[in-house]
Amino acid sequence: MANGADERLESESGLDMDQNDSLDIYPNAEVRIVREQYSILHVKRLCESRKELVIDPDFQRNAVWESRQKMELVESVLMGIPIPVMYLFEMRDGTKQVVDGRQRITALLDFLNNKFALKELNILRKLNGKFFKDLDLKLQGxxxxYQLFFYIIQPPTPERVKYDIFDRVNRGGTNLNSQEMRNALYRGMATDLIKEIAESKAFKRVTGHGISPKRMKDRYVALRAVAFYFYERQILIDPDTKQPLVYKSDIDDYLAKTMIFLNKYLDKEKKETLVRLFEKAYERIFDLLGEDAFRFESTGSKRRPINMPLMESLTLLFLLNEDLEKREFIKERIHAVKRELDESGFCKGSVDSSRSWEARLQILTKLL
Structure with missing residues (x-):
């Protein structure tokens, strides 16, 4: 049993923003950003009745403002003082996600909905102790x-550009990694699916609890496995082109489009079927190979971390071949193939290139 989750997986790639901060992968990208302004009352309608603006509690980890910050914001609005512009992502279905400004919007709507009374105001002291309903009609109006200003990042802005924009507007705070952004942007059946897989006993057991849930690393690994499983089954559809999704070595774009597809494709029954499919695959892998299944053999005394490309590749192999463990000398053959993968170099370095992915699959097909 592992003593704890490994701080970093072997050949971990594509999770931290600083690993993929080059703009070279989208030199001709179309970036579409528009400026809009909405009244606070209209923002309330967008959030509560029309469901067109989603304020996601997981998008920014430091989500709870102190009382003082809320009071100063409301006081500024009542005095007509401009507040900073906010950022939204517009999805393909027209709904919008808050990128920057969640705390401000939440505080304003909470006051409008009479969830707190004003207190400790330094300038408009006569309003202390009053809820929104207690204000005179002029102040309520x-x-x-009051007009809130937004920059809205619209399709077809590429996913990687979205992540870079998010990183820039949030650079003053705690940076989110790519998976934390995806978890907020594409909430639905896709996020439910990878959460259930990552939190399953089978996942934790086969990894020896070696993949940390911190910063959603476990969900990132689960998403990659799901994404490449669907890719090999050739049923993923690109939401932009409406054609079969082709992997072009851009892992962020690929995973984002996979989640968009899953949110449209999955219902509760299909999601539960997929969770069980992955659980069974991990159970079979553990029964055959134990908790070192996804680790390459150590050359010294120190145990090597879980290798991310090896894990998703072996998982895919078991998902697509339900009787694999019943084949003759399969355990010995898997160990031989693992050694070949380790020596090949395709499980380290540029592991997210389409060339490396296809090469790993070719080596693994020797087991079939």
């Missing part, structure tokens, strides 16, 4: 009609 000033608050409801």
């Amino acid at each position: 000033i608050f409801e009609d």
Whole structure:
């Protein structure tokens, strides 16, 4: 049993923003950003009745403002003082996700919905102790009609550009990694699926609890496995072209489009079927290879971390071949193939290139 989750997986790639901060992968990208302004009352409608603006509690980890910050914001609005512009991502279905400004929007709507009374105001002291409903009609109108300014990042802006924009507007705080961004941007059946897989006993057991749930690393690994499983089954559809999705070595774009597809394709029954399929695959792998299944053999005394490309490749092999463990000398053959993969170099370095992915699969097909 592992003593704890490995801090970093072997050949881990594509999770931290600083690993993929080059703009070279989208030199001709179309970036579409528009400026809009909405009244606070209209923002309330967008969030609560029309469901067109999603304020996601997981998008920014430091989500809870202190009381003082809320009071100062409301006071600024009532005084007509401009507040900083906010950022939204517009999805392909027209809904919008808050990128930057969640705390401000939440505080304003909470006050509008009479969830807290004003206190400790330094300038408008006569309003201390009052809820929104207690304000005179003129002040209520000033608050409801106050204009909030937004930059809206629209399709077809590529996913990697979205992540870079998010990173830039949030650079003053705690940076989110790519998976944390995906978890907020594409909430639905896709996020439910990878959460259930990553939190399953089978996943934790086969990895020896060696993949940390911190920063959603476990969900990132689960998503990669799901994404390449669907890719090999050739049923993924590109939401931009409406054609079969082709992997072009851009892991962020590929995983984002996979989640968009899953949110449209999956219902509760299909999701549960997939969770069980992955659980069974991990159970079979553990029964055959134990908790070192996804680790290459150590040359010294120190145990090597879980190798991410090896894990997703072996998982795919078992998912696509239900009787693999019943084949003659399969355990010995798997160990031989693992040694070949380790020596080949395709499980380290540029592991997310389409060439490396196809090469790993070719080596693994020797087991069939």
